[in-house]
Amino acid sequence: MFPLNQWYVAAFAWELQDKPIARTLLNRPLVLFRTRSGRAAALEDRCCHRSLPLSFGTIEQAGIRCGYHGLLFEPGGQCIEIPGQEKIPSKARVAAFQVVERNQIVWIWMGEQADSEASVQPPEVAAHDDPRYEFGGGVFHYQAPYQLIHDNLLDLSHLGYVHARTIGGNPKLHMSAPTRVEGDGDKLRVVRWLKASEPPATYSAAWPFKGLIDRWQEIDFHVTYLAIWTGAVDAATDALDNPDRGGFHMRGFHGITPETETTAHYFWTLASNTHPDRPGTSELVCRQTEATFEEDRLIIEAQHRNMCRFGGTHGIDIHVDAGPNRARRIIDRLTSRSKEAAA
Ligand code: FES
Ligand SMILES: [Fe+2]
Incomplete structure (x- = not known):
């Protein structure tokens, strides 16, 4: 269910x-x-x-x-x-x-009933029609349950270990970045700032940063998709909570639709802004993002295979699990509600 x-x-x-x-x-x-x-x-x-x-x-x-x-x-x-x-x-x-x-x-x-009609509009993904960005995307099929993808996207501490070649950076810095988790009904927001860090490869390729950068990661979890806004400015040149901040921006859309209990469809797009001195980088950013998501898929499918092999789904919890665990509680609550409605 x-x-x-x-x-x-x-x-x-x-x-x-x-x-x-x-x-x-x-x-x-x-x-x-x-x-x-x-x-x-x-x-x-x-x-x-x-x-x-x-x-x-x-x-x-x-x-x-x-x-x-x-x-x-x-x-x-x-x-x-x-x-x-x-x-x-x-x-x-x-x-x-x-x-x-x-x-x-x-x-x-x-819907809970066959042939039911929605009373609300589907979500808006504004970056797809925003002239400041260019975007591309694709569809991945996952041999793993959809919630393992939620876990992965809600916990970006893995970037330093899994994505060293693209959007990674210093693993220890990623693991110790201050993280804020805020809930709002069926929604969840995880915000992380990585100040004065080395620009990872994709960032350096896309934007002429002068040296160290201040990075932000804002993850908005919704029941059926996540919107992840990441980016960076030259260190100490802008406030990371300024809604009009400059620098390099990546707006990711991640539609996660279960196929079965143990398989999923992952619909992703990545929209980024292009620096006037670096024309054509949106395509490069998109290609590198796809490689990044392929790295995630390898990890998540291997994780699932091992969970099947050893049994059980959960291990111990550590500090990076606050966001993923809260999302699981939201999904559990809504799934129980749908089950009751169907009973
Ligand atoms: S028309 Fe005969 S199976 Fe569809
Ligand atoms: Fe990842």
Whole structure:
């Protein structure tokens, strides 16, 4: 079971082209597609006639046509054509999920009831449409439970050990950086400052820092995604809580959607600003970020394999676990609520 009545990321807008995508979200096998008229849709990936996955079908102006006997389904799940048969039975429909595209993200409403509609808009990811930034991103599939990804993103003390080649830096400094954890309902914020530290490789490549830098890391945890704002200014040149601070900025979006209890989809983007003397660095930053996330994936999947091998999920806690542990309590609470609603 997972927290329901939430907007989860189903895909990026650019993934929905001329072919349907088969993707399981929260244990539900879905077909995701965009009609030729441009509407994004998510249906249960099973034809109501003889159960061929609809993802084997083809996309048309009005919907998706099953690849076996040609039933045509509109984005609401209703069958609107049965070739060679005039009457369409009212039961000729498949489950449909509400889908909204915003800032190039295709959000899907996973309600406690089938066919439920959201009463709230999906979140805004402003950096995707902010002219100060350029962004890129991708989708990773994880052979590990989604909460291990939350743990990793809420605890950036690992940067010095796991990401030495890109965004790392001095491991001891990372591990001892003062960390503030603030909760607000189902949200959580973790703030860390690393003052007067050596710029890591990605930062030096992207921005002409003069020497030591003051770095910030602001992690906003939401139930289905995290927004992580990191960056740096030349040491002692700006306040790290100045909302208009200068320097190099990276705004990460991390949509974490469980596939099953033990596997997950990780939708990430990274938006960064470009220094006038360093044109084209956003792409470099994005490539290095992807390499960084690949490093995380190796760690997290190995961690999961070992948890399966030895049994149990948790070891001892240390000081860096405050954020991840609070996020787990939020997920536990919401999951229990969804379980009760389904009972
Ligand atoms: S299985 Fe889909 S039309 Fe027959
Ligand atoms: Fe990492």
